[in-house]
Amino acid sequence: MRKILLTTALVLPLSGFAYAQTAEAPAENAADQAAQAAENSADAANDAATDAADAAATAADDAAEAASDAADATGDAAADAADATADAANDAAESADAAADASADAAADAGDAAMEGEAAADADAAEAAALEAEMASSDKIVREQAGNELRVDWITGANVTSPDGTAVGQVRDLIVDTDNGQLIAAIIGVGGFLGIGEKQIAVPLDQLSINYDAEEITTELTVDEAKAAPEYVFRERAAAPAPAPADPAAPAADPAAAPADPAMAPADPAAPADPAAPADPAAPAPAN
Incomplete structure (x- = not known):
């Protein structure tokens, strides 16, 4: 019995120690797991933050490149538009210069023609004045009716x-x-x-x-x-001599020539007589 009690006395403390150790082991494991989980969460958070930063940087780089490309395209388009405008302005200026030159030439030609026309008119007027002066003293005409003339x-x-x-x-x-x-x-x-x-x-x-x-x-x-x-x-009444026959070798009459004077045409025999005519x-x- 004594052996049993002694054995029991020895076993119970050892069992309690073992139990204590057995109870402490899960707590330590839970703490370790929690620490490991926290560490894992921290690592995941760090990884996520790093990934987000990398993604943001990449997006910023892409946006910067896109903005740069857009700026380059806009600049090229603006440059092309400026070049086109300059070319159009140059063409308009050249057209205006050509029109001005043509107008100047036309004005010069008109001026020359006017001067030539004035010179010709002056020459004609001088010739007419000289002829009038000659006829004023000519005996080919009678200039005034005398009092005894009817x-x-x-x-x-x-x-x-x-x-x-x-x-x-x-x-x-x-x-x-x-x-x-x-x-x-x-x-x-x-x-x-x-x-x-x-x-x-x-x-x-x-x-x-x-x-x-x-x-x-x-x-x-x-x-x-x-x-x-x-x-x-x-x-x-004596009849006028008949005109000579036309020469077949003579050139044909010009259809654009002025028509004959109607006052020299013979009277129409079918026309009624003028009672006032002599x-x-x-x-x-x-x-x-």
């Missing part, structure tokens, strides 16, 4: 009266002597009505009294003598 227009169509004031007829035409250029007779229409059925007689011009520029024309013939006088006989000396006399 116009045919005043005489033709004027009424002719007898010495007692009775109407004899009207002056229809005048006869001119081409040898001496003098008027020798007046053709007077006698009888009829409004020129129809009248007889034309010729009265020497020196037998007529023409007063007040043909406002009053009188004859020594009475009305009966005028009616009994023979009718004046007109001669046939009678044609070559026309046949109307029947009594």
Whole structure:
């Protein structure tokens, strides 16, 4: 029994020590694990921080490079735009210079043409003035109507009266002597009505009294003598010589040449007669 007690007395302390050691071991292990976990967490945090810093630095570098590239691209575009603007400005300046030169040349040409035109006009004016001075003293023309001279227009169509004031007829035409250029007779229409059925007689011009520029024309013939006088006989009008036949070797007429003077054209036989026009000396006399 004593051995049992002794054994028990020895075993119990040892068991308590072992138990104590056994209890202390898990605590130490937990502390170690906690420390290890803390260390691991610290390492992970350090690694994460390092990774984040590296990522931030990389992003910053990328952003800086992108900004630099953008700045380079913008600068290149701005430079290109500046170059294009400068080229356009140079082209516009060259065009303006060319236009200015063309305008100056045109103005110079216009000035030269104007000077030439003025010189030609001055020469023409001088020539015309010289010709006018020459013609002013030429005997080829008559410059002024004298007091004793009459116009045919005043005489033709004027009424002719007898010495007692009775109407004899009207002056229809005048006869001119081409040898001496003098008027020798007046053709007077006698009888009829409004020129129809009248007889034309010729009265020497020196037998007529023409007063007040043909406002009053009188004859020594009475009305009966005028009616009994023979009718004046007109001669046939001489025809102009026919033009020479065209030379087949001559050049054709220029269609751009000025047309012939219509005043020189022959009268249209189909045109109605002008009652105010003087009678044609070559026309046949109307029947009594």
